[in-house]
Amino acid sequence: MPEPGWIDEIFDGVRYGLEGTVVAEEQSAFQRVSIIESKRYGKGLLLDGCWMTAEGQERHYHESLVHPALCGAEAIDRVLVIGGGDGGTARECLRHGSVQELHMVEIDGLVVDWSKQHLPSLGGGCWTDPRFQLSVGDGIAWAAAAADASYNVVIVDGSDPAGPAEGLFNRAFFENCRRILKPGGVFATQSESPEAFRQVHIDTVKLLREVFGYADPMYGWVPMYPSGWWSWTFAATDGARYRQVQADRAAAIAAGCEIWSPRWQRGAFDAIPAFMERALNQ
Amino acid sequence: MPEPGWIDEIFDGVRYGLEGTVVAEEQSAFQRVSIIESKRYGKGLLLDGCWMTAEGQERHYHESLVHPALCGAEAIDRVLVIGGGDGGTARECLRHGSVQELHMVEIDGLVVDWSKQHLPSLGGGCWTDPRFQLSVGDGIAWAAAAADASYNVVIVDGSDPAGPAEGLFNRAFFENCRRILKPGGVFATQSESPEAFRQVHIDTVKLLREVFGYADPMYGWVPMYPSGWWSWTFAATDGARYRQVQADRAAAIAAGCEIWSPRWQRGAFDAIPAFMERALNQ
Numbered sequence: 001m002p003e004p005g006w007i008d009e010i011f012d013g014v015r016y017g018l019e020g021t022v023v024a025e026e027q028s029a030f031q032r033v034s035i036i037e038s039k040r041y042g043k044g045l046l047l048d049g050c051w052m053t054a055e056g057q058e059r060h061y062h063e064s065l066v067h068p069a070l071c072g073a074e075a076i077d078r079v080l081v082i083g084g085g086d087g088g089t090a091r092e093c094l095r096h097g098s099v100q101e102l103h104m105v106e107i108d109g110l111v112v113d114w115s116k117q118h119l120p121s122l123g124g125g126c127w128t129d130p131r132f133q134l135s136v137g138d139g140i141a142w143a144a145a146a147a148d149a150s151y152n153v154v155i156v157d158g159s160d161p162a163g164p165a166e167g168l169f170n171r172a173f174f175e176n177c178r179r180i181l182k183p184g185g186v187f188a189t190q191s192e193s194p195e196a197f198r199q200v201h202i203d204t205v206k207l208l209r210e211v212f213g214y215a216d217p218m219y220g221w222v223p224m225y226p227s228g229w230w231s232w233t234f235a236a237t238d239g240a241r242y243r244q245v246q247a248d249r250a251a252a253i254a255a256g257c258e259i260w261s262p263r264w265q266r267g268a269f270d271a272i273p274a275f276m277e278r279a280l281n282q
Numbered sequence: 283m284p285e286p287g288w289i290d291e292i293f294d295g296v297r298y299g300l301e302g303t304v305v306a307e308e309q310s311a312f313q314r315v316s317i318i319e320s321k322r323y324g325k326g327l328l329l330d331g332c333w334m335t336a337e338g339q340e341r342h343y344h345e346s347l348v349h350p351a352l353c354g355a356e357a358i359d360r361v362l363v364i365g366g367g368d369g370g371t372a373r374e375c376l377r378h379g380s381v382q383e384l385h386m387v388e389i390d391g392l393v394v395d396w397s398k399q400h401l402p403s404l405g406g407g408c409w410t411d412p413r414f415q416l417s418v419g420d421g422i423a424w425a426a427a428a429a430d431a432s433y434n435v436v437i438v439d440g441s442d443p444a445g446p447a448e449g450l451f452n453r454a455f456f457e458n459c460r461r462i463l464k465p466g467g468v469f470a471t472q473s474e475s476p477e478a479f480r481q482v483h484i485d486t487v488k489l490l491r492e493v494f495g496y497a498d499p500m501y502g503w504v505p506m507y508p509s510g511w512w513s514w515t516f517a518a519t520d521g522a523r524y525r526q527v528q529a530d531r532a533a534a535i536a537a538g539c540e541i542w543s544p545r546w547q548r549g550a551f552d553a554i555p556a557f558m559e560r561a562l563n564q
Contacts, residue, residue, distance in 0.1 A: 006297060008297075008299075012321075012322055013300060013301040013302070013320060013321035013322035013323075014298075014299070014300055014301070014322050014505070015288060015290075015297070015298070015299040015301075016296075016297070016298055016299075017290075017296070017297040017298075017299070018295060018296055019295040019296070019297075020295070038295060039294075039295035040294055040295035040296050041295075057477075060555075195339075195503075195505070219549075219553075220553075221477075221503065221509075221510060221511040223296070223477070223509045223510050223511065227503075227505045227510070228503065228505050228509070228510025228511065229503040229505065229510065254556070257556045258555065258556055258557045259555045259556055259557070260556060261556040261559065263552050263554065263559070264552065264553055264554060264555060264556060264559075266549075266552050267501075267548075267549045267550065267551065267552025267553030267554070268549065268552075268553045269549065270545050270546065270548050270549025270550075270552065270553075271501075271502070271546055271549030271550045271552075271553050272545065272546060272549070273342075273540065273541045273543075273546060274536070274539045274540055274541055274542060274543040274546060275540045275541070277543065277545070277546075
């Protein structure tokens with residue numbers, strides 16, 4: 001057992017560290033997977049040395065990624081999640097009773113296995129929910145192979161655009177996501193930090209606007225990601241429907257949310273910094 | 283000259299560090315004052331080992347603290363800033379042409395001297411602006427001694443409620459701030475992190491509501507502060523006037539803002555996390 005110490009992610013002259021111990025670490029076929037036990041936020045997951053999630057502060061990320069999409073799409077019968085191997089995104093989706101089928105395509109089986117074993121609160125009941133179907137494989141290929149208009153919601157819960165997640169930020173992938181969306185559907189992706197990854201963020205939002213017609217970033221907070229200031233971007237073909245919250249769906253989930261509420265969502269879309277509004281309108 | 287390395291603030295099992303060098307460090311009568319040169323954000327200031335500000339990322343903090351107050355008060359002829367020794371708050375206030383007189387009361391003359399010397403971009407032209415009057419002294423005593431209804435806006439730009447800033451978070455101080463505000467005035471203070479200092483934040487907002495009648499937190503981002511998720515709270519006696527932006531004042535400053543805009547401000551007030559809305563309504 002290693003001694004307790006600091007587990008840091010270093011990015012561009014800044015480091016964010018949690019005090020704790022590495023409890024499991026292995027090189028999978030895709031990346032180095034680490035599980036840590038931290039003093040402040042409980043157990044956590046790193047991929048290639050980058051913080052992904054932790055038990056004690058995962059709600060902001062997962063509620064932000066899921067509920068604007070699931071409360072805005074016309075119907076939510078069929079949902080596709082690409083990535084999301086820790087289970088947190090699937091858990092939040094399945095809180096919506098109208099979801100009939102949830103397909104999750106995660107490339108790295110070790111992330112799923114270790115999340116079930118070490119981070120059971122992340123997935124909660126998702127792993128045994130009869131609506132949930134896991135495929136361990138390539139989400140980009142899945143999106144390319146899926147039938148036209150086969151999902152109401154497509155959610156991309158991937159890591160930074162390097163390594164296995166690189167193909168989750170390009171036009172060909174986004175065009176397939178658009179193609180497989182049903183009319184009235186919503187697409188959602190994490191879209192990096194407006195500060196630490198400013199250009200990737202701007203390029204992603206602009207490309208989604210080109211491909212879907214409508215796309216808007218929403219801003220929030222993930223302290224363990226570079227700069228702590230994070231974004232999620234939502235897209236649709238028939239208007240900014242991800243900004244309109246269906247009241248019955250909101251009412252059914254609100255009491256179980258720590259961060260998300262219709263008011264919080266409205267604020268998080270409006271809280272676009274002035275420099276970013278200028279950059280996106282150029 | 284010390285070797286370059288990491289300069290960290292550690293809080294409750296979490297650390298945030300910038301790669302850089304300590305260029306000046308001294309114990310003043312009140313605290314340990316450190317100036318660092320960082321790779322990522324340029325020169326920065328720490329007090330008692332806690333990050334205060336840095337050249338490359340000070341705009342979010344200062345624009346957030348100042349403009350909701352200065353765009354919401356009925357008049358803005360006379361402004362009082364308590365703390366704020368780095369000059370960033372005074373600089374943003376003085377961008378408003380209607381400000382006739384700005385009194386700044388900073389307890390630690392060394393912070394002022396070193397900010398002028400090492401962080402000249404923070405204060406900008408404030409130090410020589412004829413409207414600006416600096417007093418090195420106790421801001422709590424200043425508020426207690428000031429005449430009734432003598433300021434249009436009172437801004438508290440202090441550090442965490444420990445050491446010299448402890449008295450900036452209690453009822454007696456807030457009551458004096460209310461007393462010295464003119465009718466139609468606005469009070470503003472940094473109000474800690476809703477995550478790392480949750481109880482202090484909640485207690486501060488509730489106390490301000492009791493003392494002033496109206497008070498609301500606004501949420502944003504300061505990566506070098508514990509958790510990165512930060513808040514500022516605004517208060518007034520005649521309604522939530524800090525949420526209403528006077529269009530002419532906004533138009534005069536908008537082009538020079540990196541973060542603040544009327545839309546961003548509306549969002550930052552609305553982006554209150556669900557758990558906090560519940561806690562404040564209890």
